[in-house]
Structures are given as C-alpha cells and as structure tokens.
Amino acid sequence: MKSFTVLLFLISYFGCVQGLYRPVVLWHGMGDTCCGEESMVKVQQVIKDLLPGIYTYSIMLGDDESQDKKLGYFGNVNDQVEQVCQTLKNDENLKDGFNAIGFSQGGQFLRAYVQRCNDPPIHNLITFGSQHSGVSDIPGCSNNDGLCKLMRTIARRGAYSNYVRSHIIQAQYYKDPQHLDTYLQQNIFLPDINNELDNKNETYKENLKSLNKLVLIRFTEDITVIPKDSAWFSFYNSEGELLTLHQQPIYTEDWIGLKDLDENGKLEFKDCEGTHMQIPLEYLQEEIVIPYLSLDIGDDINSNLYDNIFERVRKELGLNIQE
C-alpha cells in the first residue's frame, strides 16, 4: 500500500497547510452517546489523525451524556431533529457547510436534517447501518442495557398506541409490512420523511437532491436491524418479499430525490463486512475518511485525485515533485 501512504501524506500535508477540510458532524446510534471513548471519540480521533486541523462535532441531545443516551430511546424525533437544526445553525464552525456521518438511527435522523433544514448544508452524507426504510421489528438489546429493555417493554404495548408513538424513538421508524395503513396514519416520523403520504413535500426532495454524495453502508452480518437491507432503502412488501430500492415507488416516482441522485452518480451502496456497528478501523480510514472527507480541499477537486493534489502542492508550495 505504498501509494496509499504517499497519498495520505500529501492529503494530510496539504490539508494542514490549508486548514480547509470541510468540518464533519456525527450522529451516534441507539444505546450510544455523543462521547463514548470507544465510539464517537474514537471516530473523531481517526478523522483528526488523517486530516489534521479538521473541525468535528458529535451531536449531543440534552444537557449531558447520560441524558443524551436516554434521548436515543425516549422522546420525539421530530423535536430532536428540530433541536439539532438549531444547534448546527448556531455553530460558527459549520457555517460554510459540512460532511456528516450518521450511525444506525443517527443516519435517518441526519437525512431528516437535510430534508427539513439543511442550513448550513451537508455536502456528503454517509450512513452506517441506518434504518432508512424502517424496521419490521423493534431492535433487540444488549444484555446490560436497562434503558433499551425498558424501551422494548413499553414498545410492546403497541408501536402505534398514542403514548408509544410519541414517546419511543424506535416506534417512530417501526414499519409493520402487514399493517401499512396503520403505519401511514399513525407513525409520526418515517412516512413523513420518506414522502409516503399523499401530500409530498417538494422541499424534502430538493434538499436531498442537493447532496454531493449519499453513501449508504450496509453491515453484511447485521442481525440488529431487520431487515439489514433497510440501510439500502430495501423493505418488505405485504407478501414478505424484500424489495430493493429500485423496485419501490419512493424511487420509481422519485418521492425524495433518490432517483435523481442515483442518475447523477451521487448515490452509493456499500457493504461493510461484519455485524451491526462493528466498523473496522481500516474501513473507516480507507473507505470513508479518504474518499469522502478528505477531498474537499477547495471545491474543484473531483477528477483525478493524484493529479490535482500534485498540481496543487506544486503550485501552493513551490515544490518540485517528480511523479
């Protein structure tokens, strides 16, 4: 991987000199927090090691880390997205736009940010194992997660009961393929952002279309998200068959701009080997940070990465690099 090393060096060197990487915003998943040493802190460290000087921000709801965790289970996603819209708008470091990575449910929530607010705008949106088409079962809990078990206990009272649908986050992206009518009438979040209702919101489509890239990552061995292919917008029809994005009206009738993104080469489907949210360090570095977060040095690098970087280093620093 010699060329990779050279490339890393050039990218880091150039970025350091220029300090011009787009900032990166993260939205953590269910059961996680803004600030876990082994999760969001680590991800930010990996990004900063490769892209020195970059500004990163990990979304926190509530006043502290423990509230942030609770709010991943209990609350109203529409209100949470609105709060995040305010927080990001008030962050001076983000004013020129940013890239974003959503982990698990954080992925569809960041998509809602794009569709509803997008001010400042997201450039590349990357989502890891997200539930873009919902889940057909409330997600399972790890053994030691009491909050998660409480969430499941309450959710079992019925995902569409008044209380549950407005207080349990996971119910707000639960979609029972056997009861689509109930889902459309009662779910307060997912049918809206997927423009599944009769009144389609054109702003949602315009905003999502404005992304430079939408990168959808599926975990190959995911058993937490059912179906795991929801990460790619696949979902079951009422007969229980799994339909791909391309087989559904959200795409064919382009309800939210996915078809437009796809036809312009801006929609990417990727697989990450492994179980839900087990992201190898190298995957993060080589498949995400370098291709999607490092190329924003100025706005005009897009064709040949090597040529552009060599050219710029030469020009900016007066170096004479032999290729």
Ligand SMILES: *[C@@H]1O[C@H](CO)[C@@H](O)[C@H](O)[C@H]1NC(C)=O
């Ligand atoms: C569509 O979404 C935008 C952004 O959230 C909102 O301002 C607008 O009121 C919505 N339009 C309709 C008809 O609901």
